[in-house]
Amino acid sequence: MAFAADPAASMAAGTGASRSLPVTRQVAAALLAVAIFWADTFTDFGSAFATLYVLVLLLACNRAARAHIFGWSAVCALFTVASFAFVHGMTAHADATLRMVISLGANAVTTALLLHRQAVDDRATRGERRHEDTLNSLAVAIWEHDFRPVAAAIAAVRAAGVEDLPAFLDENPDFIVSTRSLVRITDVNETALDLMGVPSKQAFFEHLSDFLPESDASFRECILAIDERRDMFQAETQVRAANGEPIDIFVAFSLSPDRGLDRVPGSIFDIRQRKRLEMTVERTRSELDKVQRSAALGAMSAMIAHEINQPLTAVQGFAFSAQRWIERDVPDLDEARQALAGLHDAVLNVHEVMQRVRNLVGNSQTENAPVNLHTLIRNTVSFASRDVEAQGARISFSHCAPEVMILGDRVLLKHLLLNLVANALQAMETPSREEKLIEIDLSLAGNQASIIVRDTGPGLPASTREKLFEPFFTTKPVGMGLGLSICRSIVELHDGQITLANHPEGGTRVSLTLPARV
Numbered sequence: 001m002a003f004a005a006d007p008a009a010s011m012a013a014g015t016g017a018s019r020s021l022p023v024t025r026q027v028a029a030a031l032l033a034v035a036i037f038w039a040d041t042f043t044d045f046g047s048a049f050a051t052l053y054v055l056v057l058l059l060a061c062n063r064a065a066r067a068h069i070f071g072w073s074a075v076c077a078l079f080t081v082a083s084f085a086f087v088h089g090m091t092a093h094a095d096a097t098l099r100m101v102i103s104l105g106a107n108a109v110t111t112a113l114l115l116h117r118q119a120v121d122d123r124a125t126r127g128e129r130r131h132e133d134t135l136n137s138l139a140v141a142i143w144e145h146d147f148r149p150v151a152a153a154i155a156a157v158r159a160a161g162v163e164d165l166p167a168f169l170d171e172n173p174d175f176i177v178s179t180r181s182l183v184r185i186t187d188v189n190e191t192a193l194d195l196m197g198v199p200s201k202q203a204f205f206e207h208l209s210d211f212l213p214e215s216d217a218s219f220r221e222c223i224l225a226i227d228e229r230r231d232m233f234q235a236e237t238q239v240r241a242a243n244g245e246p247i248d249i250f251v252a253f254s255l256s257p258d259r260g261l262d263r264v265p266g267s268i269f270d271i272r273q274r275k276r277l278e279m280t281v282e283r284t285r286s287e288l289d290k291v292q293r294s295a296a297l298g299a300m301s302a303m304i305a306h307e308i309n310q311p312l313t314a315v316q317g318f319a320f321s322a323q324r325w326i327e328r329d330v331p332d333l334d335e336a337r338q339a340l341a342g343l344h345d346a347v348l349n350v351h352e353v354m355q356r357v358r359n360l361v362g363n364s365q366t367e368n369a370p371v372n373l374h375t376l377i378r379n380t381v382s383f384a385s386r387d388v389e390a391q392g393a394r395i396s397f398s399h400c401a402p403e404v405m406i407l408g409d410r411v412l413l414k415h416l417l418l419n420l421v422a423n424a425l426q427a428m429e430t431p432s433r434e435e436k437l438i439e440i441d442l443s444l445a446g447n448q449a450s451i452i453v454r455d456t457g458p459g460l461p462a463s464t465r466e467k468l469f470e471p472f473f474t475t476k477p478v479g480m481g482l483g484l485s486i487c488r489s490i491v492e493l494h495d496g497q498i499t500l501a502n503h504p505e506g507g508t509r510v511s512l513t514l515p516a517r518v
């Protein structure tokens with residue numbers, strides 16, 4: 001890493017009053033002024049020698065402050081008048097007086113020009129500083145690039161006869177790498193320093209290639225954008241922060257041809273959060289898909305088994321009957337034919353049943369309506385109490401909030417709680433000296449509803465904690481390993497979170513948080 005911010009930019013930050021001028025120049029200007037005074041006073045060239053004082057002004061007042069310009073201007077005017085008075089006294093001819101007036105006029109015009117230039121410089125400095133302040137106040141990271149070497153490299157390959165630049169870039173990846181290393185970073189703002197973990201502008205990366213990873217594909221597109229003189233270039237890529245951490249970014253450059261390529265600003269957005277969200281959504285979707293497919297399969301198998309039983313019995317009946325009519329000593333083919341027709345209808349019936357089951361399974365939809373969590377938990381507790389009591393356990397519900405409403409699907413949420421109660425009951429199946437107790441607690445913190453389901457079972461073995469939510473993970477001999485996975489899908493569908501941990505006093509503690517409707 002090395003210095004990258006443009007030194008010209010930092011130079012321009014000084015004001016007119018604080019500029020320090022080289023001493024040698026001031027000394028040279030003073031000597032020149034004395035020389036002109038001497039020549040004007042003690043030689044008889046007879047021309048408007050004093051006009052040469054403009055050289056003194058130009059030498060002494062380059063980029064000087066107003067007071068400095070006025071000072072030197074007054075000194076030159078004084079020398080001009082003094083020399084005139086010394087040479088001509090009170091008897092000056094009209095042409096000598098005219099020469100003095102011309103010299104003073106030249107002095108005045110030069111002074112005015114120098115003052116004007118000083119004002120323009122100051123305006124530019126103030127503009128530059130405003131630009132820098134604006135850049136630093138932006139929440140978006142910005143770094144400026146000098147893309148001129150890219151344009152030069154493109155021009156060189158074009159001059160060498162390359163017409164199809166995309167094909168050339170595909171065949172010459174080294175060209176992309178070497179061109180990228182020529183792009184200098186000329187300035188950065190504070191947000192960019194924070195993003196990349198760099199303490200100061202001076203320590204920022206010098207070249208684009210210092211923080212773009214080898215695998216970057218965006219620079220190829222950037223070369224094409226510059227070649228095609230596009231106004232904008234946007235891409236998603238990754239950069240490496242100072243500590244080597246990869247950062248996913250979205251970058252946008254304005255390549256407007258009127259602005260030139262020497263200081264092209266790029267706006268950089270940190271999209272790690274979005275990427276993480278996308279990955280979570282993708283993972284959840286694929287798990288939900290798996291779970292839904294398995295759940296749908298399970299439901300379909302159960303329904304098929306149930307619904308098809310009766311039509312299959314009919315199929316079997318007609319088949320037996322047809323066989324019996326054919327196996328008689330004198331086969332009754334008419335009866336056999338009728339039995340086979342019945343068999344045909346029964347088979348059609350099987351198809352219809354299958355179709356109905358498929359429709360039923362395919363049409364599940366979720367609801368998004370206000371749900372009162374008190375009522376929901378109470379209903380769940382009373383629904384589960386028969387199973388709980390049958391196992392010699394107790395279930396209790398406590399709360400410290402009057403009424404907690406959320407938006408969601410009542411049926412799914414009830415299913416979620418029943419799953420957790422079933423897991424708690426199964427965990428407490430093994431005989432123990434502990435009382436078998438399931439405690440459900442509801443509370444509200446800000447706009448988050450919190451439900452805790454605690455049991456007095458053996459708790460979670462450390463080795464299983466990572467895998468609890470994976471579909472088909474189970475430690476039970478006849479478990480499906482789908483309960484917690486479905487629970488997490490339901491909670492995430494409601495923008496909530498679910499965690500499992502061991503309770504400090506024993507047993508498992510499941511914590512759910514769901515956004516409340518306040």
Ligand code: ADP
Pocket residue numbers: 423424427455457458459460464468473474475476478479480481482483484485508
């Ligand atoms: P299944 O109940 O079919 O095993 P789950 O996804 O519901 O599937 O649970 C996965 C695993 O998580 C269980 O096999 C068990 O090891 C563990 N588990 C879940 N709930 C509890 C609990 N309350 N106490 C102890 N272990 C639990």
